[in-house]
Amino acid sequence: MTINQNWKNTVDDGINNAAWDAYDTIIHNEVGDMICSADQHYNARFIENAYHTKYTGVDWKLMKAILWVESGGPRNSAWTTRPMQIGNKGDPAYDVLKRGADDSSIIMASDLLSTIKTQSIDQPELNIRTGIAYLFTRMAYFDTDTVFDPDDAKVYLEVVQQGDSLEKIGKRVGTTVDVLASLRKLGKSKTLQPGEKLQYRKATLQRVIKSWRTWDYQNIAARYNGGGDPAYAEKLEYVHATLFPKLVR
Amino acid sequence: MGQEAGKKWAATVAHCQCVQPALPKSGRLPGITLFVLLSLAAQPVFSRDADWDAWSNIQGKAYAALQAQGIADKDRILVHLAHTCSLKKGHKTYRVLEMRELVRGGPSPRGINYLVLMDNRFRVAAKVELGMARPYYCDAGKVILNLPVDIPWLGNTGNVLVLDDLAHVVRAEQMETSDMAGFRPKRSERH
Numbered sequence: 001m002t003i004n005q006n007w008k009n010t011v012d013d014g015i016n017n018a019a020w021d022a023y024d025t026i027i028h029n030e031v032g033d034m035i036c037s038a039d040q041h042y043n044a045r046f047i048e049n050a051y052h053t054k055y056t057g058v059d060w061k062l063m064k065a066i067l068w069v070e071s072g073g074p075r076n077s078a079w080t081t082r083p084m085q086i087g088n089k090g091d092p093a094y095d096v097l098k099r100g101a102d103d104s105s106i107i108m109a110s111d112l113l114s115t116i117k118t119q120s121i122d123q124p125e126l127n128i129r130t131g132i133a134y135l136f137t138r139m140a141y142f143d144t145d146t147v148f149d150p151d152d153a154k155v156y157l158e159v160v161q162q163g164d165s166l167e168k169i170g171k172r173v174g175t176t177v178d179v180l181a182s183l184r185k186l187g188k189s190k191t192l193q194p195g196e197k198l199q200y201r202k203a204t205l206q207r208v209i210k211s212w213r214t215w216d217y218q219n220i221a222a223r224y225n226g227g228g229d230p231a232y233a234e235k236l237e238y239v240h241a242t243l244f245p246k247l248v249r
Numbered sequence: 250m251g252q253e254a255g256k257k258w259a260a261t262v263a264h265c266q267c268v269q270p271a272l273p274k275s276g277r278l279p280g281i282t283l284f285v286l287l288s289l290a291a292q293p294v295f296s297r298d299a300d301w302d303a304w305s306n307i308q309g310k311a312y313a314a315l316q317a318q319g320i321a322d323k324d325r326i327l328v329h330l331a332h333t334c335s336l337k338k339g340h341k342t343y344r345v346l347e348m349r350e351l352v353r354g355g356p357s358p359r360g361i362n363y364l365v366l367m368d369n370r371f372r373v374a375a376k377v378e379l380g381m382a383r384p385y386y387c388d389a390g391k392v393i394l395n396l397p398v399d400i401p402w403l404g405n406t407g408n409v410l411v412l413d414d415l416a417h418v419v420r421a422e423q424m425e426t427s428d429m430a431g432f433r434p435k436r437s438e439r440h
Contacts, residue, residue: 009354072356085355090324092361143404210404222380228360230350230381233359 003232003238004029010075011068019074023067023083026125028133031060032167040109046209053140053209062215063132064242067223069208069232070131072113086132087121093134103207104137131224138223142174143210146176149202155183160196175200307332310345313386325350325361334387336366339414343368345392347384364392366416374416382408388430397423 014020019214027044032058045054089092098116099102107112119126156234158173166177166188181188183199184239214218215238221233229235312330315321329349336343346365351358382396389432394408400421407421 001361010356033286069357070355076356078355084356085352085357086353089361090322090350091359092322092354093359117264141404142401224359226356227349227362227379227381229357232357 001234003231005235007235010073010236011243012066013073013075013245014068014239017074020068021247022074022079023124023128023248024064025061026069027132028060029226030129031058031063033057034059036232042132045109053211053214055209058215061244062220062236062240063128063135065236066131066220067128067240069235075199081122082127083124084127085129086127086134086221094130096137097130097133102137103140103142103209104133106142106207106209107137107140131150135220135224137147137213139213139219141210142207142244144205145208145210146178146203146221147206147208148179149174149204152202153202155199158198158200160192160194162194164194166192169198169202173202175199175203176205179203195246203230253347272427289376310371311344311367314346314367315336315348315365315373320359320365320373320376321350323349325352333364333384334392336387336390336392336416338390338412338416341368341416343374343412343416345384345387347379349379364394364398364410366412368416375412375418377410377418385429393424393429395426397421 028139030041034043035047043057046053047057050056067083071078082088085091086097094116096102097108100108108116112133113124116130121127121130137182156173158169160169166180169175170177170180177188179200180198181238188213205238213223217233217236220236221229225232261423270385281402308330311332312321312327315330316323321327327350329348331418333345333347334390336345340409341409343366346367348363348365350361360380362381364377364379365373366375367373371439375401377398379394379398380396382394382398385393387393390412392412394410396406397406398410399406400410400413400418403421405419407423409422409424410424411420412419
């Protein structure tokens with residue numbers, strides 16, 4: 001699909017007009033740089049847990065490109081209200097995040113959920129933060145998995161009683177079937193014998209980020225725009241790969 | 250209404266015949282023949298208006314049911330609602346619908362696109378987010394799409410959706426376009 005020339009003219013204005021950078025600090029602070037750090041931005045949080053999820057960091061300028069595509073720039077009225085177009089009437093994205101649904105509560109920083117619930121979404125900063133949270137939620141694969149208690153690394157011992165099963169023991173002592181089976185030589189396969197000793201660590205089953213979709217233009221278009229604008233991926237690429245290197249500031 | 254339109258169309262054609270300069274004799278016969286053929290061909294089309302009205306009626310009912318079940322939203326613009334195919338599962342028939350809505354506002358409106366399986370009583374049995382994908386056809390309890398879609402509750406991606414007897418998606422598989430029905434001779438015919 002070819003991008004409309006009028007649309008190109010609109011975003012080309014951003015090359016020389018610094019007003020298009022007005023939200024850079026907000027986006028940069030939210031996403032962070034592609035390094036591991038002690039900050040609470042998305043890159044720092046998810047790179048820290050990248051052992052399982054293979055998260056390698058996201059270029060914050062991708063979010064800036066989305067902002068340009070979504071808002072149409074500072075001349076558009078949406079720029080000062082809902083620049084990421086979250087919260088438009090009939091938009092399910094806002095409702096998902098407000099409820100912390102679809103595992104978005106795992107994605108959002110702790111303060112964001114309460115802010116979304118209590119404040120108007122028609123403020124640019126909150127709209128941008130919510131839009132970014134929605135994209136991260138849509139780009140992640142989630143699953144239910146064992147999570148060890150971070151405050152208790154001790155290995156306990158439990159003796160099997162008559163009529164026990166791994167499920168029963170797990171519930172009784174505060175761990176999961178997977179933990180009990182993984183520390184047992186016979187795994188899940190053999191019947192438990194009364195008197196058998198099982199090792200375990202305290203753990204619970206939780207929703208976790210399993211992995212991430214590739215952060216390419218096609219995936220971002222499909223996950224954020226949902227197929228509403230067939231040229232969305234090309235528009236993102238145009239802004240991110242063609243315009244941004246030309247910005248004159 | 251269809252017959253009325255047919256009469257108007259015939260009258261317009263007849264009027265054109267009247268105001269047209271007289272054709273040379275050699276050209277009149279094909280002209281008259283064409284008119285007769287067009288009239289004959291047009292007749293069955295006009296008589297099928299009732300079928301089209303019935304489909305609009307069903308489409309309206311399906312859309313209302315989708316709204317009532319929280320899948321469609323009156324605040325969004327419905328841009329596409331089509332019956333792609335029907336699936337027989339056990340004793341039930343499920344209608345496979347493709348629904349596309351747009352969220353108003355913004356230069357790049359968000360799309361809310363679903364594949365919906367609905368029973369004959371307009372109850373939604375399953376829905377799958379389509380994104381850019383489109384359903385092609387149904388085949389023996391499966392729905393075949395042009396592009397892969399995510400099935401989040403399975404952690405699975407594919408362009409062939411395998412359904413159980415309740416029309417729930419239980420598996421997503423991959424299929425090359427060249428292997429789709431009708432694109433090639435059947436496997437047995439290739440050997």
